[in-house]
Amino acid sequence: MAAGNVMSTATQTVEELAKQEYKYGFVTDVEQETIPKGLSEDVIRRISAIKQEPEWLLEWRLNAFRVWSKMSEPEWHNVHYNKVDYQDISYYSAPKQKKQLESLDDVDPEIRATFDKLGISLDEQKRLSGVAVDAVFDSVSVATTFKGTLANLGIIFCSFSEAVRDHPELVRKYLGTVVPHSDNFFAALNSAVFSDGSFAYIPKGVKCPMELSTYFRINAANTGQFERTLLVADEGAEVSYLEGCTAPQRDENQLHAAVVELVALEGATIKYSTVQNWYPGDAEGKGGIYNFVTKRGTAFDNAKITWTQVETGSAITWKYPSCILQGDNSVGEFYSVAVTNNRQQADTGTKMVHLGKNTRSTIISKGISAGLGQNTYRGLVRIGKGATSARNFSQCDSLLIGDRCGAHTFPYLEVKNTSSQVEHEASTSKIGEDQIFYCRQRGLSTEDAVNLIVNGFCKEVFRELPMEFAVEAQKLLSISLEGSVG
Amino acid sequence: MLEVSNLQASAGQREILKGIDLKVNPGEVHAIMGPNGSGKSTLAGVLAGRDGLEVTGGSATFKEQDLLELEPEERAREGVFLAFQYPVEIPGVNNAYLLKAALNEVRKHRGEPELDAMDFMTLIRERMQLLEMDDTLLNRPVNEGFSGGEKKRNEIFQLAVLEPSLAILDETDSGLDIDALKIVANGVNAMRSPERSMVVVTHYQRLLHYIVPDFVHVLSGGRIVKSGGKELALELEEKGYGWIESAPAVV
Numbered sequence: 001m002a003a004g005n006v007m008s009t010a011t012q013t014v015e016e017l018a019k020q021e022y023k024y025g026f027v028t029d030v031e032q033e034t035i036p037k038g039l040s041e042d043v044i045r046r047i048s049a050i051k052q053e054p055e056w057l058l059e060w061r062l063n064a065f066r067v068w069s070k071m072s073e074p075e076w077h078n079v080h081y082n083k084v085d086y087q088d089i090s091y092y093s094a095p096k097q098k099k100q101l102e103s104l105d106d107v108d109p110e111i112r113a114t115f116d117k118l119g120i121s122l123d124e125q126k127r128l129s130g131v132a133v134d135a136v137f138d139s140v141s142v143a144t145t146f147k148g149t150l151a152n153l154g155i156i157f158c159s160f161s162e163a164v165r166d167h168p169e170l171v172r173k174y175l176g177t178v179v180p181h182s183d184n185f186f187a188a189l190n191s192a193v194f195s196d197g198s199f200a201y202i203p204k205g206v207k208c209p210m211e212l213s214t215y216f217r218i219n220a221a222n223t224g225q226f227e228r229t230l231l232v233a234d235e236g237a238e239v240s241y242l243e244g245c246t247a248p249q250r251d252e253n254q255l256h257a258a259v260v261e262l263v264a265l266e267g268a269t270i271k272y273s274t275v276q277n278w279y280p281g282d283a284e285g286k287g288g289i290y291n292f293v294t295k296r297g298t299a300f301d302n303a304k305i306t307w308t309q310v311e312t313g314s315a316i317t318w319k320y321p322s323c324i325l326q327g328d329n330s331v332g333e334f335y336s337v338a339v340t341n342n343r344q345q346a347d348t349g350t351k352m353v354h355l356g357k358n359t360r361s362t363i364i365s366k367g368i369s370a371g372l373g374q375n376t377y378r379g380l381v382r383i384g385k386g387a388t389s390a391r392n393f394s395q396c397d398s399l400l401i402g403d404r405c406g407a408h409t410f411p412y413l414e415v416k417n418t419s420s421q422v423e424h425e426a427s428t429s430k431i432g433e434d435q436i437f438y439c440r441q442r443g444l445s446t447e448d449a450v451n452l453i454v455n456g457f458c459k460e461v462f463r464e465l466p467m468e469f470a471v472e473a474q475k476l477l478s479i480s481l482e483g484s485v486g
Numbered sequence: 487m488l489e490v491s492n493l494q495a496s497a498g499q500r501e502i503l504k505g506i507d508l509k510v511n512p513g514e515v516h517a518i519m520g521p522n523g524s525g526k527s528t529l530a531g532v533l534a535g536r537d538g539l540e541v542t543g544g545s546a547t548f549k550e551q552d553l554l555e556l557e558p559e560e561r562a563r564e565g566v567f568l569a570f571q572y573p574v575e576i577p578g579v580n581n582a583y584l585l586k587a588a589l590n591e592v593r594k595h596r597g598e599p600e601l602d603a604m605d606f607m608t609l610i611r612e613r614m615q616l617l618e619m620d621d622t623l624l625n626r627p628v629n630e631g632f633s634g635g636e637k638k639r640n641e642i643f644q645l646a647v648l649e650p651s652l653a654i655l656d657e658t659d660s661g662l663d664i665d666a667l668k669i670v671a672n673g674v675n676a677m678r679s680p681e682r683s684m685v686v687v688t689h690y691q692r693l694l695h696y697i698v699p700d701f702v703h704v705l706s707g708g709r710i711v712k713s714g715g716k717e718l719a720l721e722l723e724e725k726g727y728g729w730i731e732s733a734p735a736v737v
Contacts, residue, residue, distance in 0.1 A: 429577070433537055438574040441534050442584065442644065443562040443591035452587065456578025456627065 035092040041065060044192055047092045051161050051195075054168060064181035064191030071185045078376040078408055079316050079345040081290060084255055091193045091226070149209070156201040157212055160228050163199035170201055174232050178261040178298045178324070186257040186292040186318075194228035194259070202237035202268075211466055213242040227258040233268035233303075240271040242469055254279075255290050256314075262297030264305050266327065270297060271306045273465050275473050278313035280480075283371075285343030288315025295319065301327030301356070308464045310473040311338040311348060312480040320378065322351035325359035325387075332361040335461040337473070339480045340373025340405070349379035349410075354387035354420070363394040366458050368477075369405035370484035376408040383420040390420040399457050400430040401450070401484050451478045487512050487683045488533075488553075488652055493544035494708075495532045502528045504708035505544065510652070513680040517694055517719060518687045520705035521727040526687045527571055529705070530656040533685075534568040535561055548652065562588075563595035567650035569641040571657040576628040581640070582610065584628050585647055592648055613646040617673045634661035642673040653677070654685045659693035671696030691723040 035046060044065055048058040073083065150157050156167060163171050181191035202208050233239050243260075256278065264270045272295075281288025291314040297305040307321035317340075323332030334350035352361035367375040381392045398407030409426055431453050439449035455462070455474055462470045490508040494501070502525045510516050520526050531539050533546065535558035546553040553561060576584065590600040601609065610624065617639050629637050638658055645653050655674070659667055674697050678684070686697055694702070694716065702718040703710045706727065712718065 432574070434574050435576050437536060437558060438570065438576070439584070439588075440558040441562050441568050441570075442588035442648070443559050443595070444587055445559055448587065448591075452579055452584065453576055456576065456580070459578055 034090050037090045038087045039065075039089070039091060039193065043091055047193060047195065050092065051164070053164055056172060057164060060176065060181060061192050061194075064188050065193075067182045068185065068188035068192055071188060073185050077318055077347040077378075078374070078410075079318060079347045081316050081345075084290065086189075089255060092195055153206050153209070154203040155206060155208055156199065158199055160194070160197040160199050160230065163230070167199070167201070170232065171199065171230065174230055174261070174263050176261075178263060178296050179259050179294050184294060187259050187294040190226045190228060190257045190259045190294070194226040197228040197230075197258070199229070200231045200239065200241065202233045202239045204234040205236040206234075207237070208239040211240050211242050213244070225254070225256045225258070227256075229258070229260040230263075231261070231270060231272070232263045233265060233270050235265045236267040237265075238269040240466060241273070242466060243272070243274045244277075244469070244472070254288075255292070257292045258294070260293070260295040260321075262295075262305055264297060264299045264303035264330075266300045267302045268300075269304045269306075271308070272297070272321070273469055274307075274309040274311075275465075275469060275476060276309065276311045276313055276317075277476050277480075279315075280313045280342065280344050281315040283342045285315065285372075288344070289313065290316045291319065292316075293319040295321035296324065296351075297322070297332075298324040298326055299330035299332060302329045303327055304331040304333070306333040306335070306464065307350065308335040308461065309337070309348075310458075310461070310465070310476065311336070311346060312476045314346070315344060317344075317346035317348050319346075319348045320350055322353070323361065324353045324355065325361065325390075326355045327359075328356040329358045330356055331359070333464075334361075334363045334365070335464045336365045337368070337458045337461045337477070338366070338375055338377075339368045339477060340370070340375045341480055341484055342371040342373060344371075345374045345376075347376040347378055349377045351380040352382070352392060354381075354383045354390040354392070357386065357388045357390070359387055359390045361392045363392070363396070364460050365394075365396045366461055367396070367398045367407055368401065368454060368457070368481070369398070369407050370401035370481055372404050374406045374408070376410065378410045378412075380412040380414070381422055381424075382414040383417050383422065385416045387417050388419050390417065392420075392422045394422075394424045396424075396426045397457070398426075398428040399454065400428065401481070403430075447478070447482065450481060450484065454478075454481060487514075487549065488685075489547045490533075491545050491547075493529075493532065493546055494542045495528060496540050496542055497528065497538060501542070502539075502708055503532065506705075506708075506710060508685075508703065508710065510683045510685060512651075512683055513678075514701065515678065515684045515686060515697065515699045517697075517699035517702045517716075518685060518705055519689070519691070519702060519719065519722060522689065524705040525708045526689075526705050527656055530568060530571075530654045530685070530687050533561075533654055534558060534566060559591070562650075563592050565592075565651035567645055567648055567653045569638075569645060569653065569655045569658050571660065573629045573632075573637040573641055575630045575632075577630050579628050580624075581626055581628050582606075582624040585610065585644060588644070589647055610647055613643060616646050616676050617643045618669050619643055635663065635666035638662055638670055639666065639673070642670050642677075646673060646677055649677075649682075651681060652683050652685070654687070656687045657689065658686070659688055659690060667693065668696060691719045694719045 035043060041062060044061050048061060179187050181188055200212055231241060262270050262272060278289035278291055299305045305323045309321060311317055321334060325332050332352050338346045338348050340346050349365060350363055363379055365377050367377055369375040377396045379394060381394060383390045394411060396409050400407060407428055411424055413422055415422060435453060436446055436449045439452060440446060454477060462473060465473055488510040490506055493503055493506040495503040506529060518526050528539060532541060541554055586606050593600055619639055623636060629640060632640060658670060662670060686699060699716055702714055702716060704712040
């Protein structure tokens with residue numbers, strides 16, 4: 001058989017597969033209160049005023065803005081895009097609320113319908129799944145469920161704005177302790193203009209009885225999204241947090257620069273899982289979300305932080321959920337699946353910073369590239385001087401679908417303690433036409449064959465996700481790759 | 487069952503099959519023999535619908551349908567099974583999982599209900615015994631890390647589970663030691679039935695000691711140059727392929 005001929009067939013089939021429309025592309029027509037475009041101290045003051053924030057928070061924002069103004073956008077990453085005009089973005093948008101909401105029934109029917117389309121009807125969530133949902137619609141939380149159950153245990157789970165209002169001492173104590181306002185360009189921007197997000201506090205020794213969950217959604221044209229999430233697990237507490245995103249189709253690029261901070265105090269466990277499906281742009285690369293996210297957690301003695309992410313969306317993904325293993329015996333884990341199809345680009349990975357003794361970290365990264373997608377793993381493992389007997393294991397696997405995509409791996413290792421042990425494994429493979437034919441000869445369609453192979457590739461990550469999320473992740477993956485092989 | 491008439495096919499620019507005629511009735515076992523490069527595996531590939539092979543003439547009818555019009559997965563669901571010469575490794579995909587997906591596709595196509603996990607396990611445990619297979623092979627990734635013998639056994643195991651009406655065995659004996667060959671042949675023989683036909687492609691006669699064919703065809707230069715009963719295989723073993731290649735084509 002002529003190999004050249006087989007290859008060209010593979011290329012053709014790949015081209016045929018790369019033509020699936022974004023399935024969650026729709027726009028909800030809700031009246032929006034939007035601040036005019038542009039960024040200045042005045043704008044920040046206005047955001048803070050609308051949100052009736054205390055003076056210290058306004059100062060914090062302004063400090064961040066001043067730092068940001070002197071910073072320049074990073075260029076070390078392996079993604080290429082037209083520079084964002086930060087003065088051409090509106091930094092606040094909220095659905096107009098006519099009155100306080102007593103129950104879910106009071107939620108704007110348009111908004112409810114949008115959630116229904118996404119399959120996350122709040123009352124269904126409430127009744128069936130036992131998941132407390134803090135639904136963020138654009139920038140302001142519209143409904144929060146299960147608060148009562150959680151409150152009985154002393155668990156605080158609310159929107160960031162509410163936390164600022166009702167628990168200012170907690171917010172003030174922990175905000176910026178993991179990701180300082182001057183951390184990086186995008187984190188500084190977020191610190192200056194963040195609109196809302198989620199806050200959770202799990203008191204000492206309490207095991208949160210349900211998965212905490214938030215759905216983010218971008219829904220106003222030209223409105224950047226600057227979510228801020230802060231999760232604090234007090235000594236011995238345990239919590240599992242789910243974050244899921246789907247965004248409607250847009251023609252213009254939308255900026256998303258979120259910050260997530262996790263604080264796992266002594267003996268605490270935080271599991272943070274994300275399924276990210278922002279609009280990736282069309283097959284020609286037009287539109288799509290720019291996702292520049294800073295996620296980091298600090299683990300104190302005997303604490304454990306697990307990041308699990310399934311990244312299928314966004315035109316640009318720039319994201320490195322990290323763990324500062326500050327305490328002795330603390331554990332950090334990172335499990336990631338990142339998919340790039342069509343013209344999507346992802347530069348994602350993690351940082352594991354070992355400071356305490358006997359700290360352990362595990363990195364499992366699975367990158368999938370299809371179409372013209374470019375997928376980069378970038379990871380840092382740093383073993384500090386005092387991190388005696390620290391251990392790290394990293395595994396980075398790349399899967400290529402077709403012959404026009406790319407996979408790149410940049411592992412950085414900095415080891416300053418000779419008693420530590422660091423392992424790194426990497427592999428690159430390609431879905432072969434012969435694998436697909438083998439499955440088809442057994443009766444599977446090409447798409448089922450691709451899904452089977454991709455799911456097999458991602459298995460180690462999926463099994464870290466909570467059950468219902470794992471199912472959703474598999475669905476998203478198959479939607480993202482539909483059309484990538486014919 | 488299968489009727490191939492004047493089938494011609496090429497790979498890239500190269501013409502490989504130059505007019506194959508073959509009629510296989512239900513329950514019959516046909517052996518296709520021939521020297522290296524005679525087109526045996528191409529014939530198997532064309533019947534299964536392998537990419538990169540182009541049919542340039544002739545026809546193939548399977549159960550009164552134009553086989554060549556069907557997609558590979560449609561052929562599989564209709565009951566065409568190819569035991570691969572080189573079974574493909576699929577890392578991360580559980581062997582049993584692929585088989586369950588495959589079986590349920592076939593059953594769906596036949597209008598039968600999908601098997602649940604319990605019934606499926608009962609069925610495959612029974613069929614595994616046929617091939618004297620180790621339980622652990624079920625939960626390993628498809629063909630990954632399998633020995634040559636295990637891969638071939640796994641192919642026939644899949645055949646036994648999927649119960650196709652036409653099984654094409656492409657060089658199933660290659661890479662097998664004599665014990666494994668016997669086990670594989672026993673598995674194949676257990677699957678012989680009046681409704682099931684088989685096309686056994688092989689270079690060597692030794693497989694045919696164990697899987698005794700009803701008909702033997704000799705392929706050379708892209709054509710069937712001689713056909714006969716099982717005794718033809720023995721004759722080939724004695725004399726080699728040389729005398730056939732120089733003989734005139736038999737239609």
